Amino acid sequence: MRGYLGIDVGSVSTNIALMDEQEQVIENLYLRTQGQPIRAVQKGLDYIRNRIPADMEIGAVGTTGSGRHLASIVVGADSVKNEITSHAVASSKLVPDIQTVLEIGGQDSKIIILRNGVVADFAMNTVCAAGTGSFLDQQASRLNIPIEEFGPIALKSTTPVRIAGRCSVFAESDMIHKQQMGHNLPDILAGLCEALVRNYLNNVGKGKEILGPVMFQGGVAANVGIKRAFEKALATEVIIPEHYGVMGALGAAILAGEAVKKTGQTNFKGFGIAEEEFSTLSFECGDCPNLCEVIEISAQDKVLARWNDKCGKWSNSILKKQKVGEEAC
Amino acid sequence: MPVKIGIPRALLYYNYFPLWNGFFKALGIEVKVSSRTTKAVLDKGVKQAVDDACLPVKLFFGHVIDLRDSGVDFLFIPRMVSVERKAYICPKFLGLPDMVRHNIPDLPQIIDVTVNMSRNEKNLFKALAGAGKQLGKSGFAIRKAFKRGIEEQERFHRLNRLGFLPHESIEQMENGLLDQNFPPNLSREMTIALVGHGYNIYDQYISMNLIEKLRQMGVNVVTPDNLVDDLIEERSGELPKRMFWTLGKRMIGSAFHFMRSDHIDGIIHVASFGCGPDSFTGEIIERHLRRKRRVPLLNLTIDEHTGEAGVITRLEAFVDMIQWRRAAQ
Incomplete structure (x- = not known):
């Protein structure tokens, strides 16, 4: 039996999903990246290795997320795809007639509009990360409540307070103000959920035609308060998939499976890489005034890849199958 | 030794360089374009420019500094108010020569003729004639050079219509690209x-x-x-x-x-x-x-x-x- 592995290396979390040939999820994992993407990938692989069914071998590996290129070098990926395509693939496999996908992650939020199973439009948050998971995390810890209880507490609210959602700095001062006035915690949290949703719909979802069925995924989908705020704002039911946290990874696994169908074999380097020592090095190339910050990754003194140079001098200087920055499939 | 005039490779360079270049060259003046944008050029610009200017204006500052350091006798920074009837260029372009003059020290003389064609399209000639006079050229030479400049600009437009992009058209007119499989x-x-x-x-x-x-x-x-x-x-x-x-x-x-x-x-x-x-x-x-x-x-x-x-x-x-x-x- 063959299994397909999808790895989504995001800014805040690294998610891994393992599925079988029938595209059923066998194992999934949501890890904090903690600024060490390679370490997180290795940890994740180690976890999967111990839980993989005995008769299963890895038939394909796909990576996605902002660290997809780095991860693809480490694991030997068959497909490297951006997170928008990956999320869309996973959602439309799950609910074929899906028309809207809302995704809120650690620092990214996106909206994907699908029509007839095809992406028709998408948008991502711009320079500002207001109203993403990191902000909720931060507020939860400021109020001294575990993030897991955030949603359930918000649900108890009867009259959510109005909180400015445009900017998380304003939102925070507004929240403190409302606290000092004596509003209770559930109302403040529910107000925050509504502010976040309002901000998302105004910024990311600006001008988009949001039609049902609507799916909500990404780490923040764990928060039932946000789900309810979306349902209230959109006046429609919002579906949260079972594996909402790893949908990007699932999409990557599906895409990898398709890529391997074409090439016939996987590039996966095996679970042994979990023990391998990878080191990265960055240096400023001083050969021209561009001063590119070149990144180099190596395993046991062997340079695997270099990238981030504008002229290609460093990235082309080592023989390898593919240049980082180009899609593998 | 011919007089050297510097033209920054930024802002309206991509729209009007052939006109300016043709005009000054026909007057027997050496035209020096600033080097291509690099991190160093941008950094210098960002450091010197007013804080709330947009990125392209900050970059323009960097190119001006680049020209200053390369030793030119004059800087050509026209005050572009309008290039057609009853329509205007962004206000930042109106104040560009002044912003440059007051923010960057040790500049060579700036030729900042005003181009305002909103009422009368002949104003373009008047503006360039003013520049020619500042450089001590005769009325006859200026008229001839203006004609040359317009011809160059028209050639530039023709190349653009053929599918070249402006920076490629300029390259083509200066150095010739046709034999290198262009247009792409x-x-x-x-x-x-x-x-x-x-x-x-x-x-x-x-x-x-x-x-x-x-x-x-x-x-x-x-x-x-x-x-x-x-x-x-x-x-x-x-x-x-x-x-x-x-x-x-x-x-x-x-x-x-x-x-x-x-x-x-x-x-x-x-x-x-x-x-x-x-x-x-x-x-x-x-x-x-x-x-x-x-x-x-x-x-x-x-x-x-x-x-x-x-x-x-x-x-x-x-x-x-x-x-x-x-x-x-």
Whole structure:
């Protein structure tokens, strides 16, 4: 039996999903990246290795997320795809007639509009990360409540307070103000959920035609308060998939499976890489005034890849199958 | 030794360089263009410029400093008020010579003639004649040089219509590119229109090499500069009120044309962060597109950040989306 592995290396979390040939999820994992993407990938692989069914071998590996290129070098990926395509693939496999996908992650939020199973439009948050998971995390810890209880507490609210959602700095001062006035915690949290949703719909979802069925995924989908705020704002039911946290990874696994169908074999380097020592090095190339910050990754003194140079001098200087920055499939 | 005049490779360089170059050369003046944008050039500009200027203006400062350090006798920074009847260039261009003069020390003499064609198109000659006089040239020589400049500008426009992009046309006129397999806009699988200010999209550094990235993905790139002015003017007439920003009007008019063309698979609107006119050209284009809903649109905002990951993710997803849509048809 063959299994397909999808790895989504995001800014805040690294998610891994393992599925079988029938595209059923066998194992999934949501890890904090903690600024060490390679370490997180290795940890994740180690976890999967111990839980993989005995008769299963890895038939394909796909990576996605902002660290997809780095991860693809480490694991030997068959497909490297951006997170928008990956999320869309996973959602439309799950609910074929899906028309809207809302995704809120650690620092990214996106909206994907699908029509007839095809992406028709998408948008991502711009320079500002207001109203993403990191902000909720931060507020939860400021109020001294575990993030897991955030949603359930918000649900108890009867009259959510109005909180400015445009900017998380304003939102925070507004929240403190409302606290000092004596509003209770559930109302403040529910107000925050509504502010976040309002901000998302105004910024990311600006001008988009949001039609049902609507799916909500990404780490923040764990928060039932946000789900309810979306349902209230959109006046429609919002579906949260079972594996909402790893949908990007699932999409990557599906895409990898398709890529391997074409090439016939996987590039996966095996679970042994979990023990391998990878080191990265960055240096400023001083050969021209561009001063590119070149990144180099190596395993046991062997340079695997270099990238981030504008002229290609460093990235082309080592023989390898593919240049980082180009899609593998 | 001939007098040396410096022209910064920024802002309206991408629109009018052939005119200026042809004019000064015919007067027997050596034209020195600043070097291509690099991190060092941008850094210098950002350090010296007023804080709330947009990125392209800050970059212009960097190019001025580059010219100052390379030792030119004069700097040509015309005050571009208007280049056509009853339409204007952005106010930042009106104050450009003054901003430069008061923020950068030790500058050579600045030739800052005012070009204002809003009432009378002959004003262009008057402006350049003023520049010629400051350089001590005779009326006869100036008239001859002006004719030469106009010829060069017309040649530039012809090359652009052939499918060269302005920076390539300039290269072609200066050094000749025809024998190096240009124009490059041939036999690619899809065509995307890049709609944005020339100084944002043709500068390889601040656009993060957008054009080359798209070409590497197999995309043919067209821009407003490939279109005839009359067409842009006619299409922009669809707005309920005539737009009085020349550059914004060019973006909207060409976007209106591209959204109807059968040869265009997608439109990318490139705006620089903090640009007033860009913020609503993008919005107007998006609204009109939504009524037709045929051509996909992507909004890209560029600013000082050099993290390419965000741009690459969006471009890849956009190209994927177009391919996916096609496969579904």
